[in-house]
Amino acid sequence: MARSVLERYGGFPFLSRVVMAFYDKVLDSDVLAPYFEDVDMRRLIDHQTKFMAFLMGGPASYTNEHLGNVHAHLGIDRPSFDVMVATMQETLEDFEMEEADVATVLHGLHSRAPWIITGPQAAAG
Amino acid sequence: MDLDRFNRLLLESAGVGLALADPETLGIAFANPRFQEWFPALEGPESRLDEVLIGLDVERMRSRLAADRPYRVDLELKANRRALTISVDVKRHVGDGGDLLVVECQNITKLKELEYMVESYSKMVERQNRDLRKEKDRVEKLLLNIMPRTIYEEWKEFGVTAPQRFDRAAVLMLDFVSSTEMDIAADPPALVAELNDIFTSFDRIVEQFGGDRLKTIGDAYMAVCGVPEPGSDDPRNIARIALRIVRYLQRRNAAQAIQWVCRIGINAGPVVGSIIGVQKYVYDIFGPGVGLAARMEALSNPMEITMAEDLYELIRDDVTVRERGEMDVKGFGTKRIYTLEGMSDLAISAHQDW
Numbered sequence: 001m002a003r004s005v006l007e008r009y010g011g012f013p014f015l016s017r018v019v020m021a022f023y024d025k026v027l028d029s030d031v032l033a034p035y036f037e038d039v040d041m042r043r044l045i046d047h048q049t050k051f052m053a054f055l056m057g058g059p060a061s062y063t064n065e066h067l068g069n070v071h072a073h074l075g076i077d078r079p080s081f082d083v084m085v086a087t088m089q090e091t092l093e094d095f096e097m098e099e100a101d102v103a104t105v106l107h108g109l110h111s112r113a114p115w116i117i118t119g120p121q122a123a124a125g
Numbered sequence: 126m127d128l129d130r131f132n133r134l135l136l137e138s139a140g141v142g143l144a145l146a147d148p149e150t151l152g153i154a155f156a157n158p159r160f161q162e163w164f165p166a167l168e169g170p171e172s173r174l175d176e177v178l179i180g181l182d183v184e185r186m187r188s189r190l191a192a193d194r195p196y197r198v199d200l201e202l203k204a205n206r207r208a209l210t211i212s213v214d215v216k217r218h219v220g221d222g223g224d225l226l227v228v229e230c231q232n233i234t235k236l237k238e239l240e241y242m243v244e245s246y247s248k249m250v251e252r253q254n255r256d257l258r259k260e261k262d263r264v265e266k267l268l269l270n271i272m273p274r275t276i277y278e279e280w281k282e283f284g285v286t287a288p289q290r291f292d293r294a295a296v297l298m299l300d301f302v303s304s305t306e307m308d309i310a311a312d313p314p315a316l317v318a319e320l321n322d323i324f325t326s327f328d329r330i331v332e333q334f335g336g337d338r339l340k341t342i343g344d345a346y347m348a349v350c351g352v353p354e355p356g357s358d359d360p361r362n363i364a365r366i367a368l369r370i371v372r373y374l375q376r377r378n379a380a381q382a383i384q385w386v387c388r389i390g391i392n393a394g395p396v397v398g399s400i401i402g403v404q405k406y407v408y409d410i411f412g413p414g415v416g417l418a419a420r421m422e423a424l425s426n427p428m429e430i431t432m433a434e435d436l437y438e439l440i441r442d443d444v445t446v447r448e449r450g451e452m453d454v455k456g457f458g459t460k461r462i463y464t465l466e467g468m469s470d471l472a473i474s475a476h477q478d479w
Contacts, residue, residue: 012246016242020235020239045242046241050249058249059252
Protein backbone atom coordinates (compact mmCIF):
# COMPACT_ATOMS: atom_id res chain seq x y z
CA MET A 1 0.00 0.00 0.00
CA ALA A 2 1.33 3.46 -0.86
CA ARG A 3 2.38 5.48 2.12
CA SER A 4 0.41 8.60 2.86
CA VAL A 5 1.88 12.09 2.68
CA LEU A 6 1.80 12.23 6.47
CA GLU A 7 3.71 8.96 6.86
CA ARG A 8 6.39 10.01 4.41
CA TYR A 9 7.08 13.23 6.30
CA GLY A 10 7.35 11.57 9.68
CA GLY A 11 3.82 11.37 11.06
CA PHE A 12 2.73 13.22 14.14
CA PRO A 13 5.97 15.16 14.89
CA PHE A 14 5.74 16.70 11.43
CA LEU A 15 2.01 17.29 11.63
CA SER A 16 2.30 19.01 15.00
CA ARG A 17 4.85 21.52 13.69
CA VAL A 18 2.78 22.25 10.60
CA VAL A 19 -0.42 22.71 12.59
CA MET A 20 1.25 25.00 15.13
CA ALA A 21 2.78 27.12 12.40
CA PHE A 22 -0.46 27.25 10.45
CA TYR A 23 -2.42 28.15 13.56
CA ASP A 24 -0.02 31.03 14.27
CA LYS A 25 -0.25 32.31 10.73
CA VAL A 26 -4.03 32.16 10.71
CA LEU A 27 -4.37 34.04 13.99
CA ASP A 28 -1.81 36.63 12.87
CA SER A 29 -3.73 37.27 9.68
CA ASP A 30 -6.02 40.32 9.60
CA VAL A 31 -8.30 38.52 7.16
CA LEU A 32 -8.51 35.14 8.88
CA ALA A 33 -8.20 35.89 12.59
CA PRO A 34 -11.56 37.67 12.97
CA TYR A 35 -13.39 34.46 11.99
CA PHE A 36 -11.98 32.67 14.98
CA GLU A 37 -12.24 35.37 17.60
CA ASP A 38 -15.04 33.62 19.43
CA VAL A 39 -13.86 30.09 18.78
CA ASP A 40 -12.47 28.16 21.69
CA MET A 41 -8.74 27.50 21.26
CA ARG A 42 -9.09 23.84 22.13
CA ARG A 43 -11.79 23.34 19.51
CA LEU A 44 -9.86 25.24 16.86
CA ILE A 45 -6.71 23.20 17.41
CA ASP A 46 -8.69 19.99 17.53
CA HIS A 47 -10.27 20.76 14.20
CA GLN A 48 -7.06 21.95 12.55
CA THR A 49 -5.18 18.87 13.72
CA LYS A 50 -7.82 16.50 12.44
CA PHE A 51 -8.44 18.30 9.17
CA MET A 52 -4.74 18.69 8.41
CA ALA A 53 -4.15 15.02 9.24
CA PHE A 54 -7.06 14.17 6.97
CA LEU A 55 -5.67 16.23 4.07
CA MET A 56 -2.32 14.43 4.42
CA GLY A 57 -3.93 11.00 4.46
CA GLY A 58 -3.66 10.55 8.21
CA PRO A 59 -5.91 8.75 10.65
CA ALA A 60 -8.95 10.98 10.32
CA SER A 61 -11.92 11.16 8.07
CA TYR A 62 -14.21 14.03 7.30
CA THR A 63 -17.52 13.74 5.59
CA ASN A 64 -18.66 16.75 3.63
CA GLU A 65 -21.59 17.02 5.98
CA HIS A 66 -19.37 17.19 9.03
CA LEU A 67 -17.16 19.80 7.37
CA GLY A 68 -20.24 21.83 6.52
CA ASN A 69 -21.45 21.72 10.12
CA VAL A 70 -18.09 22.83 11.46
CA HIS A 71 -18.01 25.89 9.20
CA ALA A 72 -21.70 26.67 9.06
CA HIS A 73 -21.74 29.50 11.58
CA LEU A 74 -18.42 31.04 10.49
CA GLY A 75 -19.76 32.58 7.28
CA ILE A 76 -16.46 32.28 5.40
CA ASP A 77 -16.42 34.04 2.00
CA ARG A 78 -14.45 33.15 -1.11
CA PRO A 79 -11.64 35.74 -0.71
CA SER A 80 -11.03 34.59 2.86
CA PHE A 81 -10.95 30.98 1.72
CA ASP A 82 -8.35 31.90 -0.89
CA VAL A 83 -6.24 33.62 1.78
CA MET A 84 -6.55 30.49 3.88
CA VAL A 85 -5.38 28.29 1.01
CA ALA A 86 -2.44 30.63 0.36
CA THR A 87 -1.56 30.54 4.06
CA MET A 88 -1.66 26.78 4.03
CA GLN A 89 0.54 26.65 0.94
CA GLU A 90 3.05 29.02 2.54
CA THR A 91 3.15 26.91 5.71
CA LEU A 92 3.74 23.67 3.83
CA GLU A 93 6.49 25.33 1.77
CA ASP A 94 8.10 26.58 4.98
CA PHE A 95 8.42 22.97 6.04
CA GLU A 96 10.11 22.03 2.76
CA MET A 97 7.27 19.87 1.58
CA GLU A 98 7.69 18.75 -2.01
CA GLU A 99 5.73 20.59 -4.64
CA ALA A 100 3.72 17.55 -5.65
CA ASP A 101 2.72 16.85 -2.05
CA VAL A 102 1.73 20.48 -1.49
CA ALA A 103 -0.42 20.16 -4.59
CA THR A 104 -2.05 17.02 -3.19
CA VAL A 105 -2.94 18.73 0.07
CA LEU A 106 -4.21 21.89 -1.62
CA HIS A 107 -6.22 19.85 -4.08
CA GLY A 108 -7.93 18.14 -1.15
CA LEU A 109 -8.63 21.51 0.36
CA HIS A 110 -10.05 22.96 -2.88
CA SER A 111 -12.29 19.96 -3.41
CA ARG A 112 -13.92 20.66 -0.05
CA ALA A 113 -14.39 24.37 -0.73
CA PRO A 114 -18.19 24.14 -1.16
CA TRP A 115 -18.54 22.92 2.43
CA ILE A 116 -16.11 25.45 3.90
CA ILE A 117 -17.27 28.59 2.12
CA THR A 118 -20.48 29.31 3.96
CA GLY A 119 -20.56 33.10 3.63
CA PRO A 120 -23.14 35.29 1.89
CA GLN A 121 -21.48 34.90 -1.54
CA ALA A 122 -21.42 31.16 -1.29
CA ALA A 123 -24.62 30.69 -3.22
CA ALA A 124 -23.71 33.18 -5.93
CA GLY A 125 -20.22 31.65 -6.46
CA MET B 126 26.23 49.94 32.97
CA ASP B 127 25.46 49.73 36.66
CA LEU B 128 23.66 46.78 38.13
CA ASP B 129 20.49 48.70 38.90
CA ARG B 130 20.08 49.83 35.35
CA PHE B 131 20.79 46.34 34.07
CA ASN B 132 18.20 44.90 36.41
CA ARG B 133 15.66 47.45 35.30
CA LEU B 134 16.27 46.71 31.64
CA LEU B 135 15.99 43.02 32.32
CA LEU B 136 12.72 43.55 34.11
CA GLU B 137 11.33 45.61 31.26
CA SER B 138 12.34 43.38 28.41
CA ALA B 139 11.77 40.01 30.01
CA GLY B 140 9.26 37.58 28.52
CA VAL B 141 8.06 36.90 32.01
CA GLY B 142 5.36 39.03 33.60
CA LEU B 143 6.31 40.19 37.04
CA ALA B 144 4.36 42.07 39.72
CA LEU B 145 4.71 42.81 43.41
CA ALA B 146 1.67 43.12 45.64
CA ASP B 147 0.78 43.72 49.27
CA PRO B 148 0.02 40.42 51.04
CA GLU B 149 -2.89 41.94 52.98
CA THR B 150 -4.61 44.43 50.67
CA LEU B 151 -3.42 42.69 47.46
CA GLY B 152 -2.75 46.19 46.05
CA ILE B 153 -0.27 45.99 43.17
CA ALA B 154 2.85 48.00 44.01
CA PHE B 155 4.75 47.20 40.84
CA ALA B 156 4.21 45.53 37.49
CA ASN B 157 6.67 45.15 34.61
CA PRO B 158 5.66 45.96 31.00
CA ARG B 159 4.93 42.34 30.11
CA PHE B 160 2.54 42.00 33.03
CA GLN B 161 0.80 45.20 31.97
CA GLU B 162 0.51 43.94 28.41
CA TRP B 163 -1.18 40.72 29.47
CA PHE B 164 -3.37 42.30 32.13
CA PRO B 165 -4.47 45.69 30.79
CA ALA B 166 -7.06 45.99 33.59
CA LEU B 167 -4.18 47.19 35.73
CA GLU B 168 -4.69 50.89 36.38
CA GLY B 169 -2.20 51.76 39.08
CA PRO B 170 -1.33 51.07 42.70
CA GLU B 171 -4.99 51.05 43.68
CA SER B 172 -5.67 47.99 41.47
CA ARG B 173 -5.92 44.78 43.43
CA LEU B 174 -4.44 41.47 42.33
CA ASP B 175 -7.82 39.70 42.30
CA GLU B 176 -9.33 42.47 40.14
CA VAL B 177 -6.59 42.18 37.56
CA LEU B 178 -6.06 38.44 37.50
CA ILE B 179 -9.55 37.20 36.72
CA GLY B 180 -9.91 33.64 37.90
CA LEU B 181 -7.60 33.99 40.89
CA ASP B 182 -8.93 32.08 43.89
CA VAL B 183 -8.08 34.48 46.72
CA GLU B 184 -9.04 32.15 49.54
CA ARG B 185 -7.01 29.27 48.24
CA MET B 186 -4.08 31.59 47.55
CA ARG B 187 -4.12 32.92 51.12
CA SER B 188 -4.25 29.45 52.66
CA ARG B 189 -1.42 28.20 50.46
CA LEU B 190 0.74 31.19 51.26
CA ALA B 191 -0.07 30.88 54.97
CA ALA B 192 1.28 27.33 54.81
CA ASP B 193 4.39 28.72 53.20
CA ARG B 194 3.69 27.15 49.85
CA PRO B 195 3.43 28.89 46.47
CA TYR B 196 0.05 29.33 44.77
CA ARG B 197 -0.23 28.44 41.08
CA VAL B 198 -3.07 28.90 38.63
CA ASP B 199 -3.47 28.84 34.84
CA LEU B 200 -5.47 31.78 33.48
CA GLU B 201 -7.00 32.00 30.02
CA LEU B 202 -7.08 35.44 28.51
CA LYS B 203 -7.31 37.15 25.18
CA ALA B 204 -4.64 39.49 23.87
CA ASN B 205 -4.51 40.75 20.28
CA ARG B 206 -7.21 38.27 19.23
CA ARG B 207 -5.05 35.41 20.49
CA ALA B 208 -6.20 33.15 23.27
CA LEU B 209 -3.35 33.02 25.75
CA THR B 210 -2.79 30.69 28.65
CA ILE B 211 -0.78 32.34 31.40
CA SER B 212 0.60 30.33 34.27
CA VAL B 213 0.58 32.49 37.42
CA ASP B 214 2.86 31.72 40.31
CA VAL B 215 2.49 33.68 43.58
CA LYS B 216 5.11 33.49 46.34
CA ARG B 217 5.51 35.35 49.60
CA HIS B 218 8.79 37.19 49.87
CA VAL B 219 10.01 38.12 53.33
CA GLY B 220 12.08 41.32 53.16
CA ASP B 221 13.45 44.08 55.35
CA GLY B 222 10.68 46.52 54.49
CA GLY B 223 7.88 44.00 55.21
CA ASP B 224 6.44 41.03 53.30
CA LEU B 225 5.59 41.16 49.62
CA LEU B 226 3.80 38.89 47.19
CA VAL B 227 5.91 38.14 44.14
CA VAL B 228 3.71 37.32 41.15
CA GLU B 229 5.44 35.58 38.26
CA CYS B 230 3.54 35.00 35.02
CA GLN B 231 4.71 32.73 32.21
CA ASN B 232 3.16 32.42 28.80
CA ILE B 233 2.43 28.69 28.42
CA THR B 234 0.09 29.09 25.46
CA LYS B 235 2.31 27.01 23.17
CA LEU B 236 2.41 24.21 25.71
CA LYS B 237 -1.37 24.28 26.03
CA GLU B 238 -1.82 24.31 22.27
CA LEU B 239 0.48 21.34 21.94
CA GLU B 240 -1.32 19.58 24.74
CA TYR B 241 -4.64 20.05 22.95
CA MET B 242 -3.13 18.86 19.72
CA VAL B 243 -1.68 15.72 21.27
CA GLU B 244 -5.05 15.08 22.86
CA SER B 245 -6.81 15.51 19.55
CA TYR B 246 -4.35 13.33 17.66
CA SER B 247 -4.32 10.55 20.21
CA LYS B 248 -8.12 10.44 20.13
CA MET B 249 -7.93 10.14 16.38
CA VAL B 250 -5.44 7.29 16.62
CA GLU B 251 -7.46 5.55 19.30
CA ARG B 252 -10.52 5.75 17.13
CA GLN B 253 -8.58 4.37 14.20
CA ASN B 254 -7.33 1.51 16.37
CA ARG B 255 -10.87 0.73 17.42
CA ASP B 256 -11.96 0.66 13.78
CA LEU B 257 -9.03 -1.57 12.89
CA ARG B 258 -9.84 -3.96 15.70
CA LYS B 259 -13.42 -4.16 14.53
CA GLU B 260 -12.26 -4.81 10.97
CA LYS B 261 -9.86 -7.49 12.19
CA ASP B 262 -12.64 -9.24 14.08
CA ARG B 263 -14.75 -9.19 10.95
CA VAL B 264 -11.97 -10.67 8.83
CA GLU B 265 -11.28 -13.29 11.46
CA LYS B 266 -14.92 -14.30 11.49
CA LEU B 267 -14.86 -14.66 7.71
CA LEU B 268 -11.70 -16.75 7.82
CA LEU B 269 -13.15 -18.98 10.51
CA ASN B 270 -15.91 -19.76 8.03
CA ILE B 271 -13.44 -21.36 5.67
CA MET B 272 -11.05 -23.01 8.11
CA PRO B 273 -11.13 -24.52 11.61
CA ARG B 274 -9.91 -22.27 14.45
CA THR B 275 -6.76 -24.26 15.25
CA ILE B 276 -5.74 -24.14 11.59
CA TYR B 277 -6.47 -20.41 11.53
CA GLU B 278 -4.27 -19.86 14.63
CA GLU B 279 -1.44 -21.77 13.00
CA TRP B 280 -1.85 -19.89 9.76
CA LYS B 281 -1.91 -16.53 11.55
CA GLU B 282 1.20 -17.37 13.57
CA PHE B 283 3.38 -18.86 10.84
CA GLY B 284 1.80 -17.63 7.60
CA VAL B 285 1.56 -21.26 6.39
CA THR B 286 -0.01 -24.47 7.60
CA ALA B 287 1.40 -27.93 7.20
CA PRO B 288 -0.91 -30.55 5.69
CA GLN B 289 -1.98 -32.92 8.44
CA ARG B 290 -2.92 -36.58 8.30
CA PHE B 291 -5.87 -37.87 10.28
CA ASP B 292 -6.17 -41.64 10.54
CA ARG B 293 -9.82 -41.85 11.38
CA ALA B 294 -11.70 -38.74 10.35
CA ALA B 295 -15.45 -39.17 10.28
CA VAL B 296 -16.93 -37.78 7.07
CA LEU B 297 -20.49 -37.12 5.98
CA MET B 298 -21.48 -36.47 2.37
CA LEU B 299 -24.99 -35.39 1.47
CA ASP B 300 -26.67 -34.64 -1.82
CA PHE B 301 -30.23 -33.92 -2.80
CA VAL B 302 -32.02 -36.19 -5.22
CA SER B 303 -32.75 -34.42 -8.47
CA SER B 304 -33.32 -31.11 -6.76
CA THR B 305 -32.42 -29.41 -10.04
CA GLU B 306 -35.65 -30.73 -11.44
CA MET B 307 -37.77 -29.40 -8.60
CA ASP B 308 -40.58 -27.04 -9.46
CA ILE B 309 -38.84 -24.41 -7.44
CA ALA B 310 -36.02 -24.27 -10.00
CA ALA B 311 -38.24 -21.90 -11.88
CA ASP B 312 -37.78 -19.50 -8.97
CA PRO B 313 -34.05 -19.37 -8.18
CA PRO B 314 -34.21 -16.90 -5.26
CA ALA B 315 -36.73 -19.14 -3.50
CA LEU B 316 -34.50 -22.17 -4.12
CA VAL B 317 -31.53 -20.38 -2.60
CA ALA B 318 -33.60 -19.26 0.38
CA GLU B 319 -34.79 -22.82 1.01
CA LEU B 320 -31.31 -24.24 0.66
CA ASN B 321 -29.91 -21.59 2.95
CA ASP B 322 -32.50 -22.43 5.54
CA ILE B 323 -31.81 -26.15 5.30
CA PHE B 324 -28.01 -25.87 5.38
CA THR B 325 -28.21 -23.52 8.35
CA SER B 326 -30.18 -26.18 10.22
CA PHE B 327 -27.62 -28.83 9.18
CA ASP B 328 -24.85 -26.56 10.49
CA ARG B 329 -26.55 -26.40 13.86
CA ILE B 330 -26.86 -30.17 14.06
CA VAL B 331 -23.23 -30.64 13.02
CA GLU B 332 -22.02 -28.13 15.59
CA GLN B 333 -24.08 -29.77 18.30
CA PHE B 334 -21.97 -32.93 17.93
CA GLY B 335 -18.62 -31.19 17.70
CA GLY B 336 -18.34 -31.46 13.92
CA ASP B 337 -17.54 -28.88 11.25
CA ARG B 338 -19.29 -28.13 8.02
CA LEU B 339 -16.45 -28.24 5.55
CA LYS B 340 -18.18 -26.97 2.45
CA THR B 341 -21.22 -26.97 0.27
CA ILE B 342 -21.10 -27.41 -3.48
CA GLY B 343 -24.38 -26.44 -5.00
CA ASP B 344 -26.87 -28.56 -3.08
CA ALA B 345 -24.20 -30.98 -1.81
CA TYR B 346 -23.13 -30.74 1.81
CA MET B 347 -20.01 -32.07 3.49
CA ALA B 348 -19.27 -32.25 7.22
CA VAL B 349 -16.51 -33.81 9.26
CA CYS B 350 -15.83 -34.89 12.84
CA GLY B 351 -12.33 -35.27 14.23
CA VAL B 352 -10.60 -32.71 11.99
CA PRO B 353 -8.40 -31.03 13.00
CA GLU B 354 -8.84 -32.37 16.53
CA PRO B 355 -9.60 -36.09 16.74
CA GLY B 356 -12.05 -37.11 19.44
CA SER B 357 -12.85 -40.57 20.78
CA ASP B 358 -16.49 -40.40 19.71
CA ASP B 359 -16.11 -39.11 16.13
CA PRO B 360 -17.52 -42.21 14.34
CA ARG B 361 -20.60 -42.31 16.59
CA ASN B 362 -21.06 -38.54 16.27
CA ILE B 363 -21.11 -38.64 12.49
CA ALA B 364 -23.84 -41.29 12.73
CA ARG B 365 -25.81 -39.15 15.18
CA ILE B 366 -25.51 -36.16 12.85
CA ALA B 367 -26.69 -38.19 9.86
CA LEU B 368 -29.73 -39.51 11.73
CA ARG B 369 -30.72 -36.05 12.92
CA ILE B 370 -30.37 -34.57 9.46
CA VAL B 371 -32.72 -37.19 8.04
CA ARG B 372 -35.19 -36.65 10.86
CA TYR B 373 -35.04 -32.88 10.32
CA LEU B 374 -35.84 -33.30 6.61
CA GLN B 375 -38.66 -35.76 7.35
CA ARG B 376 -40.30 -33.27 9.67
CA ARG B 377 -39.72 -30.39 7.33
CA ASN B 378 -41.18 -32.27 4.36
CA ALA B 379 -44.25 -33.21 6.39
CA ALA B 380 -44.99 -29.54 6.97
CA GLN B 381 -43.97 -28.02 3.65
CA ALA B 382 -45.11 -28.35 0.07
CA ILE B 383 -41.62 -28.61 -1.37
CA GLN B 384 -40.02 -31.99 -0.67
CA TRP B 385 -36.28 -32.18 -0.10
CA VAL B 386 -35.02 -35.73 -0.55
CA CYS B 387 -31.42 -36.47 0.37
CA ARG B 388 -28.88 -39.22 0.08
CA ILE B 389 -26.25 -39.55 2.79
CA GLY B 390 -22.99 -41.47 2.87
CA ILE B 391 -20.90 -41.66 6.02
CA ASN B 392 -17.49 -43.13 6.63
CA ALA B 393 -14.50 -43.08 8.98
CA GLY B 394 -11.07 -43.32 7.43
CA PRO B 395 -7.73 -41.69 6.71
CA VAL B 396 -7.74 -38.16 5.26
CA VAL B 397 -5.29 -35.31 4.79
CA GLY B 398 -6.38 -31.82 5.82
CA SER B 399 -4.80 -28.67 4.46
CA ILE B 400 -5.34 -25.14 3.32
CA ILE B 401 -5.42 -25.18 -0.44
CA GLY B 402 -4.74 -22.17 -2.60
CA VAL B 403 -2.71 -19.01 -2.19
CA GLN B 404 -4.91 -16.09 -3.21
CA LYS B 405 -8.17 -17.96 -2.89
CA TYR B 406 -7.67 -20.42 -0.11
CA VAL B 407 -9.95 -22.86 1.56
CA TYR B 408 -9.42 -25.59 4.12
CA ASP B 409 -10.22 -28.97 2.62
CA ILE B 410 -9.70 -32.66 3.23
CA PHE B 411 -8.74 -35.43 0.80
CA GLY B 412 -8.03 -39.14 0.83
CA PRO B 413 -9.72 -42.52 0.95
CA GLY B 414 -11.77 -41.50 4.00
CA VAL B 415 -13.50 -38.89 1.84
CA GLY B 416 -13.62 -41.02 -1.29
CA LEU B 417 -15.43 -43.88 0.40
CA ALA B 418 -17.98 -41.51 1.98
CA ALA B 419 -18.74 -40.17 -1.49
CA ARG B 420 -19.19 -43.70 -2.86
CA MET B 421 -21.55 -44.50 0.03
CA GLU B 422 -23.61 -41.42 -0.76
CA ALA B 423 -23.91 -42.51 -4.39
CA LEU B 424 -25.04 -45.99 -3.28
CA SER B 425 -27.58 -44.58 -0.86
CA ASN B 426 -31.33 -44.82 -1.45
CA PRO B 427 -33.37 -41.63 -1.07
CA MET B 428 -33.63 -40.48 2.55
CA GLU B 429 -31.26 -43.19 3.70
CA ILE B 430 -27.84 -43.21 5.34
CA THR B 431 -25.32 -45.62 3.90
CA MET B 432 -21.99 -46.81 5.27
CA ALA B 433 -19.45 -49.51 4.57
CA GLU B 434 -18.03 -52.09 6.97
CA ASP B 435 -15.14 -49.74 7.80
CA LEU B 436 -17.35 -47.48 9.87
CA TYR B 437 -19.82 -50.16 10.90
CA GLU B 438 -17.15 -52.18 12.69
CA LEU B 439 -16.34 -49.12 14.83
CA ILE B 440 -19.88 -48.43 15.98
CA ARG B 441 -21.72 -51.75 15.61
CA ASP B 442 -22.58 -51.99 19.30
CA ASP B 443 -24.47 -48.70 19.26
CA VAL B 444 -26.43 -48.79 16.01
CA THR B 445 -29.28 -50.60 14.37
CA VAL B 446 -28.76 -51.24 10.68
CA ARG B 447 -30.16 -53.06 7.69
CA GLU B 448 -27.52 -55.01 5.87
CA ARG B 449 -27.49 -54.61 2.09
CA GLY B 450 -24.91 -57.29 1.39
CA GLU B 451 -21.56 -57.13 -0.37
CA MET B 452 -21.09 -54.73 -3.23
CA ASP B 453 -18.26 -53.80 -5.49
CA VAL B 454 -17.25 -50.27 -4.63
CA LYS B 455 -15.25 -48.58 -7.33
CA GLY B 456 -11.68 -47.98 -6.14
CA PHE B 457 -12.24 -49.82 -2.88
CA GLY B 458 -12.95 -53.39 -3.91
CA THR B 459 -15.73 -55.47 -2.37
CA LYS B 460 -17.31 -54.00 0.73
CA ARG B 461 -20.16 -55.03 2.99
CA ILE B 462 -22.72 -52.21 2.91
CA TYR B 463 -25.18 -51.15 5.64
CA THR B 464 -28.07 -48.75 5.96
CA LEU B 465 -28.11 -46.90 9.25
CA GLU B 466 -31.57 -46.95 10.81
CA GLY B 467 -31.09 -45.78 14.35
CA MET B 468 -29.13 -45.48 17.53
CA SER B 469 -30.17 -45.87 21.13
CA ASP B 470 -31.60 -42.35 21.30
CA LEU B 471 -33.00 -41.93 17.79
CA ALA B 472 -34.46 -44.12 15.08
CA ILE B 473 -35.69 -43.09 11.66
CA SER B 474 -38.40 -45.05 10.01
CA ALA B 475 -36.82 -47.03 7.26
CA HIS B 476 -39.57 -47.45 4.77
CA GLN B 477 -41.21 -44.53 3.14
CA ASP B 478 -42.21 -44.06 -0.43
CA TRP B 479 -40.32 -41.41 -2.28
